[in-house]
Amino acid sequence: MLKMMTFFQGLPGQQSLLGTLDPGLSEAESEASMSEASSEDLIPPLEAGVTPDGEQEGTSKKKKSKGLANMLSVFIKGKKKKDQPRSSETEVKSKARPELEGPPPTVEELKAALERGRLEAARPVLALERELEAAAAAGGTSDEELVRLQSKVEALYVLLRDQVLGVLRRPLDAAPERLRQALAVVAEQELEDRRAAAGTRAAALVDTLWRGGVEEVAAERLGARPAGVPAGLSEAESRFLHMGRTMKADLEAVVERLKPLFPAEFNVVHTYAQSYHQLFAAHLDTLAQFELCERDTYLLLLWVQNLYPNDILNSPKLAQELQGIRLGSLLPPKQIKLLEATFLSNEVANVKLLMNRALELESQRWAQDVAPQRLNGYCHCELAIDIIQIISQGQTKAENITSDMGMQIKQLLLVELASMLRSYQHIFDEFLEKSKLLKNYRANIIANINNCLSFRTSMEQQWQIPQDSPSHLMDPLKELKAHGFDTLLQSLFLDLKLLFKKFTQTRWAAPVETLEEIIATVGSRLPEFSELQNCFREELMEAVHLHLVKEYIIRLCKRRLVLKTAEQQQQLAKHIEANAEAIQSFCTQNGSTATWLHPALPTLAEIIRLQDPSAIKIEVATYATWYPDFSKGHVNAILAIKGNLSNSDVKSIRNILDINTGVQEASRSLFSLIKVV
Structure with missing residues (x-):
């Protein structure tokens, strides 16, 4: 069709077919000339020597007609060789001018309507093109005149193309009715292209242009800087949160608003999901190339292994729609394994450091003769609560990534817990030996014995470790308690020893x-x-x-x-x-x-x-x-x-x-x- 090369190929930066045929006539000149012509100008009169059936008299006329036919063939098909016959000429001749209600709009009116985004002007533009085809097929119009008239129609198609592609590139921003109009134009043009035996190529071109538009929108939407960084979040956390929320909201809008309107062959949900996924993955891959801090390593794993697959892809509104789309992981498995190993190493080291610090602070309170707290009438020590919280936070972070990560870190953290408990027992033994004269000596002993209950309860309930568990876990607590009892009872047993001697005395x-x-x-x-x-x-x-x-x-x-x-x-x-x-x-x-x-x-x-x-x-x-x-x-x-x-x-x-x-x-x-x- 006449319009095909401009409607589907005339993107900025590409040379139009008209520029090849007539280098002396620019697109700007073509558009400028539109203001000087009316719709009647596009219906060329029959010249002298043209028979009713379209044949011309004289050798020179036949030569001219052949040149015009070749030009139109190249314009319609885009790849016809010079001497190749026009397969659609007969079909073009048979097409009658579509019936229009009322007087046909002028070129100026169509141009103004298209500039205002009135997509209903597409049908009159198509009618003008058909008339131009019929005139070209009938002969009697000079090549120069046909090119001039063709440039005007093509200029209208440039406007129509821009309006349609503008809507299709940003369908989420368009009103539903306007989107329906744009899709109707595409469907009608595709039907016309099939009539002209160019449908397959045209469909491929529009699909490429539309997909390119989807990628542009996805890049713009995901790449936009967040309006503000929420308190407590790093820039990377804020950006990932923005991308995740944007992707989820946009895909939900595609499912709710675009899928019912787009033809099935567009695979609109699949196309948007693929574009957003690829861009999201590219952002994460870029970040993963740098030497990450501990927080960003955890952030990457959290998004890749949990938030992205669960909160976005498997969210209630998207799970069913994306079920058959294999988007894959945001990062390659090898890279994920490296990040997981780094996370485990970092987290275990942090937990160990925090536990040792908590133990050091607690032992300093004993040495400084600080009285323990009283809770419900019992001497109370915060150490067990601090240690339990430290370990629980580490395990929770790992479980937030995957349950398997939670199981892996649990075993590692229990090893560190056993080491800390052994240190706790040794430090407590030193306190028992060296601090006997302190005022709160006995109260702190009682507080630490009570502390064993919190540890034991957490092991049994939270970490499902029975009392008959391996000695490296329970033995330090048993020894701490036994040594505490011995110290508390020491003076009593000395008094009793004297009394028991009376039996034999x-x-x-x-x-x-x-x-x-x-x-x-x-x-x-x-x-x-x-x-x-x-x-x-x-x-x-x-x-x-x-x-x-x-x-x-x-x-x-x-x-x-x-x-x-x-x-x-x-x-x-x-x-x-x-x-x-x-x-x-x-x-x-x-x-x-x-x-x-x-x-x-x-x-x-x-x-x-x-x-x-x-x-x-x-x-x-x-x-x-x-x-x-x-x-x-x-x-x-x-x-x-x-x-x-x-x-x-x-x-x-x-x-x-x-x-x-x-x-x-x-x-x-x-x-x-x-x-x-």
């Missing part, structure tokens, strides 16, 4: 009164531990319970009491049972749950009471199943009280422990804490 003359004094002493000191958490008060009371039973057995094993008659032995057994009941009752009432200690003293009383060696053997064997650390030395010490047993009986009873009963090592220590000679 008085040869067990008044065991009930001695034990009452012991229990009273313990009871008077228990308020010192009231600021311990309940669970730790119970554990501390179990330690007291164990100490009372242990010290009692130590007194029995001193070999300073020998009872030769059964009556004496039964009397002592009775005292031991009464003392055992008193210890058990007192400790249980004050929170001890050490039920495993209940048989310790009553069974020893039974061994002392029994007179039959066989019965004693059974009792000793049973006792060894409860307390696997009950040794032959302990048996000898207890049996030494029974002055009426022969050496052979003692040996026989003692050897019962040589029988393998399948008993495992003691899970709790009792007799291993008692040394016998």
